[in-house]
């Protein structure tokens with residue numbers, strides 16, 4: 001290993017995913033903070049860089065033109081606002097980066113700048129923002145205006161980020177004097193209006209609270225499209241990807257490097273979602289994977305997966321026969337409704353002509369990208385190889401904070417990585433940005 005890995009946890013939201021998972025049992029309540037907070041503390045024990053809480057602001061109705069399947073299955077479109085939970089996590093940890101998901105399309109910049117400024121203060125510099133543009137029709141219906149088109153949303157997003165940065169920097173670092181002798185709280189000459197007049201956003205400023213420890217929270221993003229990747233290369237310091245193959249990861253890293261050019265080494269870290277399955281022996285790990293695969297065939301997960309994927313792809317998968325290969329069905333679909341080239345369904349169907357919607361549902365149920373299965377030692381070796389081969393800076397574990405799984409990672413995998421020099425054994429940096437830039 002040339003340098004250690006960065007590790008983050010990717011929590012699908014403040015939401016019910018896991019309610020049907022037999023590992024949890026009936027005492028589990030996804031609405032209560034306890035298991036999230038214990039999870040955050042465990043991640044800090046494992047020297048993780050941070051946790052990201054995903055979010056979306058609507059229960060989409062693409063699948064069968066209804067939200068029923070999402071409600072019945074309790075899938076990850078049912079989300080509460082991540083900010084209160086991040087704040088609580090901040091209160092029980094000292095080092096863990098805390099990344100919330102907020103939309104540049106629907107969250108007004110001034111409001112968001114204030115919220116993340118407060119989170120950064122309260123956590124002494126550990127706030128991050130997963131910048132999303134929210135493309136579901138139902139997102140717009142909830143906020144009362146139509147969801148703009150894809151590239152237009154990214155144009156709005158660029159401006160949104162510029163305005164937030166201007167607001168975060170509207171107080172100079174030494175503006176607060178707290179001079180009791182002279183009776184001066186802050187130096188007015190060091191607090192500035194921003195007078196931002198954009199095409200989509202405007203704000204006078206300044207922000208109504210002093211500059212936070214990081215000033216600008218760590219900016220994270222996960223674009224897949226050309227426009228989305230341009231946006232990430234321009235704005236993000238933490239770029240996250242979902243890729244199912246080594247070749248896909250390699251391409252993604254080299255594409256981001258090209259786009260970010262001189263920003264890359266200084267300011268950009270790339271991490272890929274993974275969900276390794278770990279057992280005391282390889283056989284136990286394989287058995288665990290089989291059990292997860294069996295569970296993913298259950299109607300609850302099939303509904304959850306198809307409804308969630310339909311929203312993301314803007315294709316009603318409810319119109320497809322579950323067991324007929326996708327490729328055979330595409331021809332018969334309206335032009336408008338066909339899965340777009342580039343969508344996951346299309347990609348899988350291109351790789352395997354016999355790929356069916358049920359296969360997609362099971363993959364969605366598992367949420368597994370590249371399968372990594374084995375003992376902690378084997379998984380550690382595999383992660384090092386993948387990072388070496390692809391140029392990734394690290395990985396994000398895409399799972400619930402189930403205590404057993406968290407323990408497999410923090411008490412099994414992390415020590416194995418540490419023994420290889422592939423993971424820090426203590427934090428050197430103080431703020432989230434410093435921690436991301438430790439190596």
Ligand SMILES: Cc1cc2nc3c(=O)[nH]c(=O)nc-3n(C[C@H](O)[C@H](O)[C@H](O)COP(=O)(O)O)c2cc1C
Nearest residue numbers: 054055056101132134222223224225228240241242
């Ligand atoms: C790791 C990761 C996390 C994501 N988190 C969210 C999220 O919380 N909310 C959301 O609406 N979209 C989320 N997305 C979707 C991306 O923001 C993005 O829209 C998607 O990758 C498609 O790319 P595009 O916008 O360039 O078309 C996530 C994607 C990835 C890979």
